[in-house]
Amino acid sequence: MTIPTRDPYSRASLPPDGAFSRLRGVSALLAAFIAIALVLCAAPAYAQPRGDRIGVADLASGDWIESPSHAYRLVMQGDGNLVLYGPAGALWATYTSAPENSGAYLANQGDGNLVIYRPDRSVVWASRSHAAGGGTLIMQNDGNVVNYGAAGPFWSTYTNGGVSKxxxxxxxxxxxxxxxxxxxxxxxxxxxxxxxxxxxxxxxxxxxxxxxxxxxxxxxxxxxxxxxxxxxxxxxxxxxxxxxxxxxxxxxxxxxxxxxxxxxxxxxxxxxxxxxxxxxxx
CATH class of the missing domain: 3.90.1720.10 (endopeptidase domain like (from Nostoc punctiforme))
Structure with missing residues (x-):
């Protein structure tokens, strides 16, 4: 499973040679700069991949982390469900899909707790895990999602080997x-x-x-x-x-x-x- 990547400016093109040939002096130069700026501003903005981990940070609605092999992906879905996908389909989930959870996001907090919040900051789900200083949540190549703290791993989906949970x-x-x-x-x-x-x-x-x-x-x-x-x-x-x-x-x-x-x-x-x-x- 690969994430398609595109250059956000790949469709941008400058005007053809001679497009401003009828303009002269300062007016021609100014018009050229304006045209280039408009093209660049109009280029589509694509979300950048989050890589295979997040530290003490949020995973926004619609974002994901993916194993380096691209075989596994942990997705914070727009419906409020946090789902781990492998080559054969879903392996683990919080089962929090609901209309009232639309737009929810995952917070990897500094206290080690993973929390799904609605946009109004009400809690949807929490891992109830704890680690001083928080952890780094990693989507591993073995199919396991693990939160690592200073003392080692303290939370996991237990899906290593691609085992469905x-x-x-x-x-x-x-x-x-x-x-x-x-x-x-x-x-x-x-x-x-x-x-x-x-x-x-x-x-x-x-x-x-x-x-x-x-x-x-x-x-x-x-x-x-x-x-x-x-x-x-x-x-x-x-x-x-x-x-x-x-x-x-x-x-x-x-x-x-x-x-x-x-x-x-x-x-x-x-x-x-x-x-x-x-x-x-x-």
Missing amino acids: MAASGAVAFARRQVGKPYVWGGNGPDAYDCSGLTSRAYASVGVSLHRTSQSQYLQGQAVARAALQPGDLVFYSGAQPGHVGIYVGNDEIINARNTQLGIIYNHITAPGSITGYRRYA
Whole structure:
């Protein structure tokens, strides 16, 4: 996938020889300068490529960063969706396309947080990542988008090798949209959920079928180690027959339907109690 590049003045042409031959003296010279200026000003202005990275800066609506190989591109779309594309199509997304998000832009902030803002500065999405002094967001040749800080990488799309994380990122996006809703035992949404109701509906939103209870969900998918956790993995709690589950969103955080007092919230991964294990479904 290559970005077409054009010289913005490639279509500009000076008047043919002799065009000003009937003008004399100072008038001829002045007319020539005016004609050249008008041609240059009228030349189309093409956006310049942003390269393969941005530091502490914004990625404007419609802009992108691209791997040096031109195989992968992270695009801040005009519809408000941040999407990573590879040779075979989309690999990862924030799932934030909406009319009210038109014209949104991505800010790689000095605190390490990636934030999509609407033009009025209201927040659409945030990575909830942190690094002192911010980071450099790089679209790598291996298909992974990584934010590097002074101490090393601290945020990633986990798409190295061109692996699609569309389902996992979609499940996380669904869970994010439920934060603040109440907990109801047996709740399946859309207005309230219990813990496994939230996780099953999050994956159902991207076409992945999970069983309804935390105990049966724990028997599905692929077991993963804590060190290998990625956003979209489920974290199970409370014994060999787990009685609670949350969805991992990165940075040692989960989203879970916690209880009737707290509802659906972000939590540190250890907050709900003793961890039984971790499973991956996409």
